[in-house]
Amino acid sequence: MTLRAVDLRKEPVEAVLDHVKRSLGVCVDQETVVRKRRSVGARTDRNTWVRIERRGLDRIGVQGGDGTASAEALHGIAKPAWLAGVAWRDEREPVVWRADETELLPAxxxxxxxxxxxxxxxxxxxxxxxxxxxxxxxxxxxxxxxxxxxxxxxxxxxxxxxxxxxxxxxxxxxxxxxxxxxxxxxxxxxxxxxxxxxxxxxxxxxxxxxxxxxxxxxxxxxxxxxxxxxxxxxxxxxxxxxxxxxxxxxxxxxxxxxxxxxxxxxxxxxxxxxxxxxx
Incomplete structure (x- = not known):
């Protein structure tokens, strides 16, 4: 199956946000949603941030698409702490969705x-x-x-x-x-x-x-x-x-x-x- 080119600034993402809500147990503040070409982010009711990314299976490779979670092992770097994550395969396309919950940014x-x-x-x-x-x-x-x-x-x-x-x-x-x-x-x-x-x-x-x-x-x-x-x-x-x-x-x-x-x-x-x- 050919991967469809998608710009998340233009695509409906309500179903994805609902999946994250159920999986991570958070409510997303709709007024804070930030949409980029291949990711969506928003503040949660836990005063944390959730970032959701869409990535084709052909772009996962051996790393598994868990960059934010694996970066938690790095030290001496000013970055928000990783708290939780969830990944799932899209039901209709050769795509993996991943959501990571982190601390809020300091600025x-x-x-x-x-x-x-x-x-x-x-x-x-x-x-x-x-x-x-x-x-x-x-x-x-x-x-x-x-x-x-x-x-x-x-x-x-x-x-x-x-x-x-x-x-x-x-x-x-x-x-x-x-x-x-x-x-x-x-x-x-x-x-x-x-x-x-x-x-x-x-x-x-x-x-x-x-x-x-x-x-x-x-x-x-x-x-x-x-x-x-x-x-x-x-x-x-x-x-x-x-x-x-x-x-x-x-x-x-x-x-x-x-x-x-x-x-x-x-x-x-x-x-x-x-x-x-x-x-």
Whole structure:
């Protein structure tokens, strides 16, 4: 059966919310429901948050789609605690639904995934972000990151980069745990916290930093700050590859001509290509 493309911002989700209510024993506050392309979230009557995700069976892989629950084993990272979860297979489609109940966030998300206006972020915020990313990278897991639900392999890195930047040696040497969807919609301020852990796992060094840089390119000062804060990652060889990996997604065949990030992504990528070719 072919998996139907679905945008949960447009699909009815009442039956899914009812299933979660029965399974987790919570009532969902309808006024707080947040709908995204492949997930729905809402506050509960227990002063917790429930996030519900739809994922095709072909995107489950060996990890089972339990990213938020498995991230509870990570330490030293500012994130909401995981409390409970439930998963079930859709009766009509080759799809798995999963709902995870977590603590409420300590503050609001910074913005949309890609920002066009510089957010106010304190020095304490940047310190907390760095501490969390450093702590994450120092840990160990058998999980493999799944950015955009695709398993992050050497082959995927090579294909993505070479779709825009041919002739680059794309061999990755340093793999470490990453959030894999680290953008401005998944971090909070004024208190730093990172959430939505469904895709975390092993990834080339610098993926999270490169993702945040790519999400900041419409605000040059913010993109520069991200590069300064995560300099060690982004100036490593694998970090440069991840810069190209993210830039290729911005500049590739599905690029939006109106994307305000295009010029900055191309300029940085061209410099990075030269650095990699120079050895």
């Amino acid at each position: 609001a998300p910074v913005g949309s995934a890609v920002v066009t206006k510089e957010p106010w972020l304190s020095e304490e915020w940047w310190t907390a972000m760095n501490a969390s990313l450093d702590a994450l990278a120092a840990q160990h897991t058998n999980r493999i990151a799944t950015p955009d639900t695709e398993t992050l392999t050497q082959e995927l890195v090579t294909a993505t980069i070479h779709s825009v930047f041919s002739g680059v040696d794309t061999e990755v040497v340093d793999w470490s745990p990453a959030h894999a969807d680290f953008n401005w919609a998944n971090v909070t301020a004024s208190v730093f916290c990172v959430f939505d852990w469904e895709d975390w796992g092993m990834a080339p060094r610098g993926l999270d930093a490169a993702n945040l840089w790519g999400a900041s390119l419409a605000v040059p000062a913010l993109a520069d700050r991200v590069r300064r804060e995560r300099r060690d990652d982004l100036e490593s060889r694998d970090g440069k590859l991840m810069t190209l990996f993210v830039a290729a997604k911005i500049l590739g065949p599905y690029a939006d001509p109106g994307d305000p990030r295009l010029g900055a992504a191309r300029e940085t990528a061209e410099r990075v290509v030269k650095e990699l070719q120079a050895g």
